[in-house]
Amino acid sequence: MxxxxxxxxxxxxxxxxxxxxxxxxxxxxxxxxxxxxxxxxxxxxxxxxxxxxxxxxxxxxxxxxxxxxxxxxxxxxxxxxxxxxxxxxxxxxxxxxxxxxxxxxxxxxxxxxxxxxxLLGSATTEGGIGGNLRNSICAIEIDGDRCRLEKDATVISYGAQSDAILITSRAGKDAAPSDQVMTVFLKDQYTLERTHVWDTLGMRGTCSDGFLFRGEAPAEQVFPQPFAEIAAQSMLAASHLLWSGVWYGIAADAVAKAQAFVRAAARKSPGQTPPGAVRLAEISAQLQMVKSNVIAGLKTYEEARHDGEKLSSMAFAVAMNNVKICSSEMILPIINGAMLVCGIMGYKNKTPFSLGRNLRDAHSAQLMISNDRIYGNTSSMLLVHKQDTSLLG
Amino acid sequence: MNEKIRELLAKLGNLPTPVETLADDADLYTAGLSSFASVQLMLGIEDAFDVEFPDHLLNRKSFQSIAAIENTVQQILAARKVA
Known part of the structure; x- marks a missing residue:
């Protein structure tokens, strides 16, 4: 074997x-x-x-x-x-x-x-589109059986380390900004010229530098269906659910540190409830909310997965947007609460209770696809979509 | 109905191409219909035809083309007659 x-x-x-x-x-x-x-x-x-x-x-x-x-x-x-x-x-x-x-x-x-x-990388952002990945300025040029693309990609996470990049563009030079396709380019089919360096508050290891992307490949590497369909039916859900898995982990680690801190204090003075114990109970409840939210989102996706109509419905888009909003916003008070529990030992670096990295990494959550943009998008859908008020539905 | 839908599309669709040049079955998303504009169009249609879109019809397919919109509205009106 x-x-x-x-x-x-x-x-x-x-x-x-x-x-x-x-x-x-x-x-x-x-x-x-x-x-x-x-x-x-x-x-x-x-x-x-x-x-x-x-x-x-x-x-x-x-x-x-x-x-x-x-x-x-x-x-x-x-x-x-x-x-x-x-x-x-x-x-x-x-x-x-x-x-x-x-x-x-x-x-x-x-x-x-x-x-x-x-390792697959992604180039969906572009200078000048204002953060809306459902619009492109650059256009793929299809010439017989070859395709060529040049894109000012302001962010390509781990672009330099990717083995292939999936990149969006307009479907052709006459296509509308929202008429997009996605293409796979292999490492030996493109060059990257670094334009921005990723030096950030947190998530520092994703190395999401900006690059000028120039690629040429066989035209069959363009996905046959429009990017709008890919985005609506799988990418939106995958992003919000898997990111939420990452964010839940950051918060869960912070709660585990706070609990270790409280338990150590309790062991030192038996008979007394340590001062941080109530706060720990509070963040434990908040963490459970994040967890329930992610699990419910995953369940909604798994149930809709093979039903194209459900996946492209507003109800589904609103549900996925809400998963993202909830998990990205809730982890911040949780980590902050953990910091209050651990006190100076949480604030200091290089202690077993250090929470600096958790806090800094967690702050990226509400920005990667700005929550304000997501709220805007949901609020527009809520003008026509009626919220399902059932508990289990 | 087709004419009214075209009129609303011209007013609310915010399309880069003139609505007159679009065939009934032309893909509106390819023509540049954004998700925001599609919601505005839905609201306009709800008002003009005095209908409410049920959730199962609030998807890309129902608004893919002028013909699809017409079909969607017809479906709601037909369901109302039965009820």
Missing amino acids: NVAAQVQLESLDVRAARVAEVARQHADAVDAEGRFPAEAVAAMKAERLLGIQVPVSEGGEGASFSDIAELCSVISQACASSSMIFAMHHIKLSSLVEHGFQSPWHMAFMARVAREQL
């Missing part, structure tokens, strides 16, 4: 726990130096975790969004940057898995991702 097949016999949880261990060892250095978590990503590849979403028939393990969100949470509790890279890779892979079956090239490529453990 080869090594890959042997690794795949073990459960996803066990393999993710080993990745988390590697990620944890390097998390502080990744954060301090703002460098790519090469060790953690190498561990993901060694544990064959980059291809798990690919169906078994194509050489993967057929993992669901729920399976992957759980792994995001496990890895995030050690290093949120590593986990975010894992999540973003799987968001891109979901476009292939959910929409690639109509095209032989994309089918073959998804099998290759599983076989060679290729």
Whole structure:
């Protein structure tokens, strides 16, 4: 039996726990130096975790969004940057898995991702579009069986380390800004010229530099269906659910630290309730809210997954937007509460209770797709969509 | 009905192409209909035809083209007659 097949016999949880261990060892250095978590990503590849979403028939393990969100949470509790890279890779892979079956090239490529453990990057943002990824300025140029694209991509997370990039553009030079397609370019089919350096408050290891992208590839690498369909039917849900898995992990780690702090205090003075104990109970309730929210979102997706009409309905879009809003906003008071519990030991770096990285990483959540933009989008849908008021529906 | 829908589309659709040049089955999203404009168009249609879109019809397909919108409105009106 080869090594890959042997690794795949073990459960996803066990393999993710080993990745988390590697990620944890390097998390502080990744954060301090703002460098790519090469060790953690190498561990993901060694544990064959980059291809798990690919169906078994194509050489993967057929993992669901729920399976992957759980792994995001496990890895995030050690290093949120590593986990975010894992999540973003799987968001891109979901476009292939959910929409690639109509095209032989994309089918073959998804099998290759599983076989060679290729890391997929994403270039959906562009200078001048004001953060709205459903608009493009750049246009793909299709010339016979070749396609060419140049894009001023203000953010390509781990662009320099990606093995392939999935990139959006207008469908052609005469297409409207919202008439977009997505194309896969392999590493040897493009060049990247760095235009912005990722030096940020948190999530420092995602290395989301800006690049001028120039690529040329066979035209069959353009997805056959419009990007609007991919975005609405899988990418939006994958992003909000897997990101939420990452964010839940950041908050869960903060609550675990606060609990360890309170338990240590309780052991030192038996008979007395430590001062932070009530606050711990409060953030435990808040964490449960985030968890319930993510689980409900995952359940909604899994139920709608094979129903194209449901996936493109407003009810579904509103539900996914709400998952994102809730988890990205709730984690901040939770981590803040944990900081109040741990006090100076949480505020200081390099203690077992340090919460600085959790707090800084968590602040990215409400900005990656701005919550204000999402609120705007939901509020416009609520002008016609009537909220489902049932509890279980 | 077709004419009224075209009139509303011209007013609310915010399309870069003139509505007269669009065929009944032309894809409105390809023509540049944004999600915000599509909601405005839905509101306009609800008002003009005195209908309410049930949730199962609030999706991309119902508003994909002028013909699809016409069909969606007809469906709601027909359901009302039965009820």
